[in-house]
Amino acid sequence: MDILITGLLLGGTYALIAMGLNLQYGVARIMNLANGEMLVAGGFAAFWMYTAGQISPFLTIFLLAPLTFVLNWLIYRIMLQPLVKRAKSRGQLETDSILATFGLSFVMVGLMLSVFGGDYFNYSYLARPIVIVGDTFALNRVAAFLAAVVICGALYLWLNHSRAGLSIRAIAVAPDSARLVGINVTHLAALAFGLGGAVTAVGGALLSTYLTLDASTGVIFTLKALIIVIMGGVGDVRGTIIAALLLGIVETLVASLLDPGLTLAAAYTLFILILLFRPQGLCGKKPT
């Protein structure tokens, strides 16, 4: 039970890391290598608000979400849309977006470095034990997990029950046909990209309550997010959630019962096995 809950909590962390990228890649077709930097930037914002003004990260996110949404929307409109227009094929866009967002990630690391310096940053927030069915857990992790549940739940409902959400899913499944039925693909892709960025930044703010970050750590989160999104299947919120939770539980199982030294090895083995047996990821659609 202890292992299960610890695993679920870790899975919540992973969902926060990967959910934004799933929206960005699944809908806007941008493999955003600057995803981790956006996460660290969100963490920086929460850190700064907390240390400078004693403002809770759980309040900061309400300010952070609209700001980063606009920022990411602009990034898509200004930087990435020209690439989408220019690309003759899916492969071309993939290549171009890898190059462009790789550059963007460097730019963001450089900016954060000059604004905040290269030092580690962390702060103590809700670092208290909470007892759940007889075992102790960190309150900040539990709180972040609950926030992750709310965010993922809201996204799921919105994607499945709103008009915009349905259109976004239509784009994820068949971008060309979506255009034919009168969906404004460009507009919605920008929306999804902005939303993805906002989710990632909010995730970063929540993670910063228990992880130690610095300006250069973004790449670690990008790698993890890529692995989770692909494992779950591109463009499917459920897939990402399942993959994140699965990864969290497997890592915790291995760490608790086998050897903590093998946690990441186990995670990558799981990832590779899943792809070998389901090449399109857990919930991905078979390519036609």
Added chain:
Amino acid sequence: MTGTDIRNLILSAIALGICALLPLSGSGYWLSIGVTIAMFTVLATSWALFSGPTHYISLATAAFFGVGTYVTGLGFETLPFWSLIGIAGVIGAVLAALVGLATLRLSGVYFVIFTLGLAELVRQVITWFQNKSGQKGLYVLTDISEAGIYWMLLSLATAVFLTGWLIGRSRLGFALRIIGDDETVAVHSGINSALSKVLLFMVPGSVAAMTGAILAPRYVYIEPSLAFAPMLSFQVVIMALLGGAGRLWGPLVGVIPFTLLWESISSNFPQQTTLLLGVAFLIIVYALPRGFVGLLDDLRHRTRARMAEGVA
């Protein structure tokens, strides 16, 4: 072999000869840049041999490279250095074959991230073994000089170019071009697409492992976080794509300007190195949509057109 082939071969041999003279210039500074260029030329060219025709983007370079450095790190005291390079090459090729067989069913971005996960898995497993065996950090203290490393990399580069040239002329190369254009067509015309891809994937795997083995004495200290740094995989991809992965010499024209640009930014803007590198990437991506190969092609067309005008 046509006349153009012979001319190209002779020109390449001359260019190679000139490159080989670099260490004699006595400038350690240019030699260290030369080593960087040679290393990325080898890695990016061999990467493009596979990824150019198949359009598969592999992020496994760091895995093979790291394995190569460990081969040298573990064996340099007992075995002669040249044999280690060979062993690394064989291990790299075998590993690549296994990966190739496993990844046949993956396409597009799934393959990209699979290779990334694989690189991390290899690193984790090696780290774990190192921990279990109580193996301390590996110090590769040899008397192999930077010039020696440069010449070895240059020979490896020559071998890669020759391999690429031969593949381009062989049935395998032809098959690969068809696979790259349309895999269904390829399968229908009786091409064993799986086998071709696996064979080809062994080239960058083996070459990257050999590069790692050659460079281990330069790094002196071998540890997983440095040997398997994922940044290397990305750098190779970026350089090859900036050059143009569609031609044999494409990565080369990406690596050279890119390394020089990197160097001039690092030396002139030490406070904002990362920021300006990023800006430079973005400018290149937007200004050169088809990489440096595209730029060169455009220039050539323009001069030709102008010459034609001049004649008219």
Added chain:
Amino acid sequence: MKRRTALKFAAALALTTSLATGAVCAETIKIGAAAPKTGPLAGGAAVSQWPNVTLWAAQVNERGGLNVGGTMMPVEIIEYDDQTNPGETIKAIQRLATQDEVNFIVSPYGTGLVVAAAPIFARYGYPLIAVSAITDQQPALSKQFPDMFFTLGTTSALAEDTVKILTDMREAGQLGNKIAMVNVADAFGIELADVARGKFNEAGFEIVYDSSYPLGTQDLSPVIKGAKAAAPDAYVAWSYPPDTFALTEQAVIEDLQVQAFYTAVATPFPAFGARFGAAANGVMGPGGVNVDDARFQEYAKAHEAVTGAKPDFWASATTYASLEIFEQSIEAVGLDRKAVADHLRTGTFDTVLGPISFDENNNNQAFWTVGQWQDGVFKGVASRNRDGSVPVILKDGWQ
């Protein structure tokens, strides 16, 4: 005729400018520095490495420079970001030596990067006073690179003294016999854990939990829970910065009751004390300093005034000391690098840490090995040949 005059004029102009710039160059001492500003080690370098380079240059120039044979020469720092990439470190050191033609080069940061740069230092005859390179390979390295010096101690000394502190506590009846030990699965952690494991067994301790975790693990609660289940009396973690924070936070949350708690890199960072406040009391880590020493206090004050941040209680002062060593050596024998290297081998240097000299393996024999947070300061509790260590205290809960 006219043209020739113009040419002569131009030549004369060129000559004067080159002489003028030459003269300016001769008046400043160029000091090169290449270390991470980005990449995995940037966080550590931002605390321990860069501020000291800035501080030292500011202080020297405030005094009017270094006294070289009677003339005061200000120092000019040329710095590069090596992006925590050994290939970049090699290029940056090459650049400093051959393009910028600096007089001396500050050691890079982190064992892997320092050792990768050592051959370049050796080739161009630059003495290398390594700080953040902790290794037992010092004899082999100084044999291969005769002008490479070490200041921060050896892996064995760090591990041995930690074991010794715990042994002493046990002899004094303060500590039981059960040890839980974890390490980050990277060269540094593996090396330290390996030495410590042997020493713990030798000292008759029972290691009830022994495990490693990979670099970049995002949840270390299983590691603490596992250790807690084994009911140890002392907890030792050979950890890296992000994990040092994460492990300690988990220990607080799990209320891990041990009499001794040790985490490694970043424990001596001021950020650690700021982060955990009273809960940090009694936490042990590598390094330490004599905080009551007036020299150190003066240094810490200047560090904060010039760079806006507090120094850490381990590598910071040592990094600064390595620059003081350069300073004193240059003032003693001038700018000739060979002479400075020889002087380093034989001289004794008066630094912020006290006197430093190098033995036949180019190793500094006087350094701090174990420190402990006591009332908001990280005090040295064990050292090799250093004065001012304070008695160790028991870890008394996490409040």
